[in-house]
Amino acid sequence: MPTVLLNGERITLPDGATAADAVRAAGAPSESRGVAVAVDGEVLPRGEWQATALTEDGQVEVLRAVQGG
């Protein structure tokens, strides 16, 4: 079971968990429009979320637009 740093919090996900699972675990809206994911600092295109398995100690950031600027 991979333990990753998801939006700054250490969390353990089931074996075989993917970036798409991390998006759900972060609480992003289900349709996931307006959401972007970075794994270890690099943008992970939406089309690759399902196929990208999370690795131990990976750093996952799940972002969306907020008021600001």
Added chain:
Amino acid sequence: MAALTIAGRVFHSRLIIGTGGFRNLELMARAVEASGAEMATVAMRRVDPTAPGSLVEVLEGCGCSILPNTANCFTARDAVRTARLAREALETDWVKLEVIGDDKTLLPDAAELLDAAQTLVADGFTVLPYTNDDPVLARRLEEAGCAAVMPLGSPIGSGMGILNPYNLRLIVEAARVPVILDAGIGTASDATLAMEAGCDGVLLASAISRAEDPPAMASAMRLAVDAGRLARAAGRIPRRRYGEASSPIEGMAELT
């Protein structure tokens, strides 16, 4: 009034609105509507499952296109990554590029800003950089391929207006891309002065969002931008040291 064109996209409003500082989405929506803005800038942050409503849907409902920004990035690396995440999330290659160099004044870091601008332009972004009121840096950003330059009037959120109108005029005179006054606007007259100085548009957030009545201030800003634009085009009278009567001297009655 002539439209504003940035990177081939036409805007009928010359006011771009920032979304930071509104007490809630409903108030923001009313202010955005009142401002007439057609583009609104948003920040990218970690997902908060407790956050109510969808900012993007509210803005699009107001007829605004979304301009993601790199607010609070302190390095070119962070700004470039944030821009790429925003492009993925929001399906736009437009970005308001902001690279801060000092956390007290929030002034831009010129070296990091230029570095990030070059990287993002090469990566296919339409880059609108928030920049110092420095004519040389503005020229360098334009040469780097930025679609506009967005000099500050004064620090972000300070409401001090335009502190260096001379530099702003130099930027306007030299620029071949639109000049958008970004940051420092405190009230309507500041926006008018920016447009009278020859800016092509104004970007502001706090002056509206932190006003006592944001929708009313948004209406004021809309009129102020239009007034400044019209006055600039109309050609103001020269300043004189002494009075010059506007009534004829001839034909005065002898009343003694």
